[in-house]
Amino acid sequence: MSFVVGVYARSRDAPLQHPETAELRKALQIGPMESAGVAGTSRLQLAWLRLEGSVGEPARDEAGSLSLLWGSLYRDGQDDASNRTLLREESGKDQPALGAISGDFGFAFHDTVTDSLQLLTDKLGIRALFVFHTPDRVWFASSLRVMERLPAVRKVMDLRAVTEMAFFGWPLGDRTPYLDIRVLRPGERLRIDATRVRADYYWRWNTLPAWRGNRADSVADLASRFRTAIRRRRGADARVFSLLSGGLDSRMIAAALREQGAEVVACNFSPTGTQDQIYSGEAARALGCRYSSLPLRHGRTPDLYAQLSDAWRTGMIDSGGPVDRPHWVITGIGGSTGFGAVFWDEELIGYFRSGRTREGVEFFIKRMGWQLIERLYRREDLARMREALVEGVLEQLRDFPCEDPARSFHLFEMMNDQRRHLHAHWDNAAVHGLQFHVPYFDSQFLERMLSIPLDWTLFHDLYYQWMERFDPAARSVPWQVYPGHKPCPIRPIQPAPTQWEAAGKYELSDRRAWDAPLGEILAMRPFPEMLSRNYLRYVRLRRAFGGDYGYAVDAARKTCDIWARSGGQFEWR
Secondary structure, three states, X not given: OOOEEEEEEOOOOOOOOHHHHHHHHHHOOOOOHHHEEEEEOOOEEEEEEOOOOOEOOOEEOOOOOEEEEEEEEEOOOXXXXXXXXXXXXXXXXXXXXXXXXXXXXXXXXXXXXXXEEEEEEOOOOOOOOXXXXXXXXXXXXXXXXXXXXXXXXXXXXEHHHHHHHHHHOOOOOOEOOEOOOEEOOOOEXXXXXXXXXXXXXXXXXXXXXXXXXXXXXXXXXXXXXXHHHHHHHHOOOOEEEEEOOOOOHHHHHHHHHHHOOOEEEEEEEXXXXXXXXXXXXXXXXXXXXXXXXXXXOOOOOOOHHHHHHHHHHXXXXXXXXXXXXXXEEEOOOOHHHHHHOOOOOHHHHHHHHOOOHHHXXXXXXXXXXXXXXXXXXXXXXXXXXXHHHHHHHHHHHHHOOOOOHHHHHHHHHHHHHHHHHHHHHHHHXXXXXXXXXXXXXXXXXXXXXXXXXXXXHHHHHHHHHHHOOOOHHHHOOOOOOOOOOOOOOOOOOOOOOOHHHHHHHHHHOOOHHHHHHHHHHHOOOOOOOOEOHHHHHXXXXXXXXXXXXXXXXXXXXXXXXXXXXXXXXXXXX
C-alpha cells in the first residue's frame, strides 16, 4: 500500500493555507519521499507515497472536481478509468450502486458541483481510512501513523479504546486510540460539506441472503469464486511471488496459481525445524513452486516485511529470475478465520443461539484471557474496563443483526479482528516498499462464505471438502493444523513442533527485545497513571529468569505510546 493523506476546507470562506498543505508532505516522511505525489484544488489537497500499482493518478473532470483512488478495485472487464468514473458518479448518491465492486481500496472525491467531499473504503474496510474533522477542516489518511504526524489533529487518549486495544489488539468498531480520530467501517461512506458530516453504508454484510442450496453446490461455488479472486490479483503476470507457510491457506493460493499456468516463487519465514518450515517445503515441491526457506529472526514480534525486503535486496530469495511485480506479495492471511471458523466451537455458538448473548460475550472474553487486564491496569479501573469490553462487543453484535445470532458474532470477528489485523500489515509492508494481495478477503468470495450455514465451517470440515476441487498435489503432503481442529489425515513426515509451540522460545531468545521497552516504560515521567507499576516491575523480574510475559509488555508498550503522543491527556468516553 501507499500512504495517502489529505486536508479539505469545508467552507469557501476559510481556504487552505500553505502551512497546512506543507504538513501533508511532512507527515509522509516514513517512506521513500522520492516517490511522493501531490495534487489539489483550493479546497482539497492530497499527498501520497506511490508504490508500484498502488495509487492511480488523480482524476479531474470538466467541472474541476478532483478524485483519487488507491489500492486495488476489481470489476471484470473494466479498467481503472471506468472504476474511478463509477465511484465519482455513485459516491454522492443517496443510494449508490456499488454492490458490484470488489477489492481493497480507499477513495476521496471533492465534488465541486455539490461543494462536498466524499470518502469511502472497500466493503471490508481493510484499506483503513482515518478521519478527523473540525467545523473548518477535514483531515484524513490511510494510516494512523500518518495522522499522528499531523500537528492540527487533536490527539487525546481514549482510555476505553486503549483498553480494547490492550485486550483484543485493536479498538472495536470505528474507534481509534484517540477520542476525535475515527476509522471508516466496512462498506462505509462519509459525505461532508460546510454544515454536516453524514455517515452511511453502501454495503452491509449482515443483509446477505442465506444460502439455500446444498453443501456440494456451495463448495463448487466457493472454488469458482476463489479462482476468480486469484485471477484478478494475478492479472497478466506469468511469474508471481507468494508467501508459503506450512498451513493450508497459502498452499491453496499456490495451487490455484499453478492451475492458471503461473510460475510461483514461494518463500517461507518460520522458526527452524517447525512444521511450518518442513511442510511448506514439501508443499512447494509437490506443487512445482520455486522455493526459499529463510529463518525467522529472533526477538519479539519479528518484522516479517523488513526481513522480506532485505531478502529481496540481498538476493537471499532464489527467484530464478525476475518476477513480474517484485513489490507485490500474495499471502494467505484470513483464510482460516473466514473459511475455517478458527475461534469457534459448539459451546460458544450455543450461547448466542439460545439467546444468552451477554453470557456468550463474557465467556468469550474469559476465554481470551481477562487476567492480563486484571494485572496490568489499576484495580480501581477494572470494573469499568471489564464492562467496557463486554459492551463494546455487544455494540458490534447489535451493528450486525443476522438471522443466525452466531453469524453476528462471526461478523464481529471478521469486521474487527481480521479487518484491524490487516491495517498493520498494509502499513508495515508499505514502509519497506512492499504491497500484498489477500485473495481470501475478496469480497465476492466472502459473500458466499458468509452466507452458508456457519456449522458447515466448524473445524475446517468444509475447507477439506473445498480442497478436493483443486490439484490433488495440494493435499498430498501434511499440513499444520490449528489446535482442536480436524486433524490432518496425512501421516507427519517427522516429529516437529508447530509454529505456535516454537514461538515462545523464539521470542525469548533475545532478552534485550523485552528489557529495553520495560525499562523505558518504568522510567517514564510522568508515569501513565492507568498502569500498574508494581506489576511491570514483577514482569521485569520474572523476565530475568526466563518467564514469558510478552503479551503484557506489548499491551503496556502500546498504552505508553498513545500516552506519550497524547501528552498525558486522556478521557473515558
